Amino acid sequence: MDDLYNDLIMEHSMNSPYKKDLKCCNMCAMGHNPNCGDELKLEIKLSDDKKIIEDMAFSGHGCAISQASASIMIETLIGKTVEEAKEIIKTYIAMIKREITDENQLKMIEDAIAFKNISNMPARVKCALLAWHTLEDMLEESKK
Amino acid sequence: MLSDEIIKDFPVIMHNDIAYLDSAATSQKPQSVIDVEKEYYETINSNPHRGAYSLSIEATKAYEEAREKVAKFINAENPFQIIFSKNATESLNLIAYSYGLTNVEQDDEIVLSIMEHHSNLVPWQFVAKSKNAKLNYMYINENFELSDEEIEKKITSKTKIVGITYVSNVTGTVNDVKKIIRIAHSKGAVVVLDASQAISHIKVDVQNLDADFVVFSGHKMYAPMGVGILYGKKNLLEKMNPFLMGGDMIEYVYEQDTTFAKLPSKFEAGTQNVGAVIGLSKAIDYIESIGYDKIQEIEHELIDYAMIELKKLDFIELYITPNLENHSGVISFNIKKIHPHDVASILDSNGVCVRSGNHCAQPLMRFLNIDSTCRISFAIYNTKSDIDRLVEALKKTYDKFKQYIK
Ligand SMILES: Cc1ncc(COP(=O)(O)O)c(C=O)c1O
Ligand SMILES: [Zn+2]
Numbered sequence: 001m002d003d004l005y006n007d008l009i010m011e012h013s014m015n016s017p018y019k020k021d022l023k024c025c026n027m028c029a030m031g032h033n034p035n036c037g038d039e040l041k042l043e044i045k046l047s048d049d050k051k052i053i054e055d056m057a058f059s060g061h062g063c064a065i066s067q068a069s070a071s072i073m074i075e076t077l078i079g080k081t082v083e084e085a086k087e088i089i090k091t092y093i094a095m096i097k098r099e100i101t102d103e104n105q106l107k108m109i110e111d112a113i114a115f116k117n118i119s120n121m122p123a124r125v126k127c128a129l130l131a132w133h134t135l136e137d138m139l140e141e142s143k144k
Numbered sequence: 145m146l147s148d149e150i151i152k153d154f155p156v157i158m159h160n161d162i163a164y165l166d167s168a169a170t171s172q173k174p175q176s177v178i179d180v181e182k183e184y185y186e187t188i189n190s191n192p193h194r195g196a197y198s199l200s201i202e203a204t205k206a207y208e209e210a211r212e213k214v215a216k217f218i219n220a221e222n223p224f225q226i227i228f229s230k231n232a233t234e235s236l237n238l239i240a241y242s243y244g245l246t247n248v249e250q251d252d253e254i255v256l257s258i259m260e261h262h263s264n265l266v267p268w269q270f271v272a273k274s275k276n277a278k279l280n281y282m283y284i285n286e287n288f289e290l291s292d293e294e295i296e297k298k299i300t301s302k303t304k305i306v307g308i309t310y311v312s313n314v315t316g317t318v319n320d321v322k323k324i325i326r327i328a329h330s331k332g333a334v335v336v337l338d339a340s341q342a343i344s345h346i347k348v349d350v351q352n353l354d355a356d357f358v359v360f361s362g363h364k365m366y367a368p369m370g371v372g373i374l375y376g377k378k379n380l381l382e383k384m385n386p387f388l389m390g391g392d393m394i395e396y397v398y399e400q401d402t403t404f405a406k407l408p409s410k411f412e413a414g415t416q417n418v419g420a421v422i423g424l425s426k427a428i429d430y431i432e433s434i435g436y437d438k439i440q441e442i443e444h445e446l447i448d449y450a451m452i453e454l455k456k457l458d459f460i461e462l463y464i465t466p467n468l469e470n471h472s473g474v475i476s477f478n479i480k481k482i483h484p485h486d487v488a489s490i491l492d493s494n495g496v497c498v499r500s501g502n503h504c505a506q507p508l509m510r511f512l513n514i515d516s517t518c519r520i521s522f523a524i525y526n527t528k529s530d531i532d533r534l535v536e537a538l539k540k541t542y543d544k545f546k547q548y549i550k
C-alpha cells in the first residue's frame with residue numbers, strides 16, 4: 001500500500017508543472033470531495049474547432065492522491081482529441097472500479113496506470129477519481 | 145499491570161495487530177457487552193411494553209432497568225428523565241425540534257461554541273433560520289479554550305439556548321460547562337450539553353452541573369451502536385411536544401386526535417433498540433467496575449506520554465491547549481506540508497488507525513484556518529506501545545514525503 005506513494009505520484013503531487021492558471025481557457029470547472037476537503041479547479045483550452053485539448057491546468061488543494069491524479073490526467077490528455085480523452089477517462093474509471101484489469105487495455109491511459117491499486121484503499125478512491133469525474137462532466141457540458 | 149488485564153476484555157484489540165487510536169469515533173466493546181446483547185436475543189427477545197406474556201415482561205424489565213442504571217450513572221433525578229434515541233445526533237434533533245422550535249422567537253439568540261460537532265450545530269442553524277433568530281458563536285482563544293470574557297460577552301439576555309460540547313472532539317478542550325451553565329441560567333437561557341466526548345472519560349453529574357439537557361451516544365462509551373441518550377429536566381421535557389409520532393408514544397388515538405403518553409414514552413416512538421440498551425447497561429457496569437479515577441489515571445498518563453513524544457517531532461503541528469488539566473481524550477495534529485488523508489493512509493498501512501478530515505467540525509476548521517487534521521484519541525485499552533508505534537509510523541511518513549517537499 002505504501003508503494004502507491006511512489007516517485008511518479010509524489011513528484012506530480014508535490015511539484016506538478018500543470019498546477020497553474022491558464023491564461024486563456026475556454027472551460028473551467030470546480031470539483032470537490034467533501035470527505036477529504038479536496039478542491040480542484042480544472043481549466044481547459046480547446047482548439048478552435050473544439051476537437052482537440054490544446055492545454056489544461058489545475059489549481060486548488062487536497063491530498064497527494066487527488067493532486068497527483070489531476071496532474072497525471074492532464075499530462076496524459078494534453079494533445080489528445082476530445083473523443084480520445086473521453087475513451088481514456090472511461091478506461092481509467094473502469095480500472096479504478098476494477099472493471100478493467102487487462103494491462104493491454106490499460107495502455108491507453110499511460111502513466112495514470114499508477115493508480116491501479118487504489119482500489120485496495122477504498123477510503124482514497126474518491127480522491128483518485130475527483131479530477132477525472134470533473135473533467136468527464138466538463139466534456140459532456142462542452143457538447144451542449 | 146492493569147492495562148494488560150483491560151486489553152483482554154476487548155476482542156478487537158486482542159485479535160488485531162493494530163494500534164487503535166480512534167476511540168473518539170467509536171470505542172471498542174468489552175466482551176461482557178457483546179455477550180449480553182447476544183444473550184438478550186438468545187433468551188428474552190420480545191417487544192417490550194407490547195405483549196401480555198412473561199417473555200415480553202422480562203424484556204420490558206431489562207429495558208427499564210437499563211434506564212434506571214443510566215439515571216443513576218449520570219445522577220438524574222428520575223429514570224423517566226432518560227430518553228433513549230438512536231444516537232447523540234437524534235437526541236440533539238429531538239431537542240431542536242421539540243424545544244427549539246417552540247421556545248425560540250424572532251430576534252432571540254442561540255449561542256454555540258465554535259467547537260461544536262455538526263450534530264450540535266446544524267439543527268440549531270435550522271431552528272435559527274426557521275424562527276428568524278440569530279445564531280452567535282463563542283470563539284476559542286490561542287489556547288483553544290473559551291475565555292470567560294468571550295462566554296460573558298456572547299451569552300446575553302436575548303439568548304434562549306446555549307449549545308456547548310463538554311469536550312471538543314477536535315482539540316480535546318474540556319469546557320468549564322458548569323460555569324457556562326451558571327452564566328446561561330443567570331440570563332434566562334437553557335443549556336444543551338453535548339457530553340458525547342466526555343462520557344467515557346469524565347464523570348457527568350447532571351444535578352451538580354444543573355444541566356438542562358444532556359446528550360451522548362452509547363457507542364462512544366463501550367456500548368453497542370444504535371442507542372443514544374437524552375437527559376432533560378422534568379419541567380422542560382413535560383412541556384415539550386413529541387418529536388417522532390406513532391406507536392408506543394400515545395395514550396388514546398381517535399380518528400382526528402391523539403393524547404400522548406407520559407415521560408419517557410412520549411419521546412420513544414416505535415420499537416427501540418432493546419439489545420443495544422441492555423448492552424449500554426452492561427457498559428456502565430464496565431466503566432464503574434474500573435472507575436473514573438482509574439480511567440483518568442490511565443488516559444492522562446497516555447496523553448502526557450503522547451505529548452512528550454509528539455513534541456519531539458519537529459515536523460508536527462499540534463492543536464491542543466498547553467493546560468493539559470483542561471484537556472481530555474483527543475489530540476489533533478498535522479505534519480507540515482502533508483495532507484492528513486495521506487498521513488492517515490500511510491499510518492494505516494503501518495497498522496495505526498487514526499482519523500483524518502474535518503471531524504464534523506467544519507466551522508472550527510475554517511476558524512483555525514486549516515482544512516483538516518489527523519486526530520488520535522484514547523480509551524482505557526490503549527498503551528504506550530500504541531503511541532510508540534504511531535511515532536515510528538509518523539517518522540516513516542515524513543521521511544517518505546520530505547524529499548519531495550520543495
Ligand atoms: C462531540 C460530538 N457530538 C456529537 C457526535 C455525534 O455522535 P453520533 O454520531 O453517535 O450521533 C459526536 C460523534 O462524533 C461527537 O464527537
Ligand atoms: Zn483526497
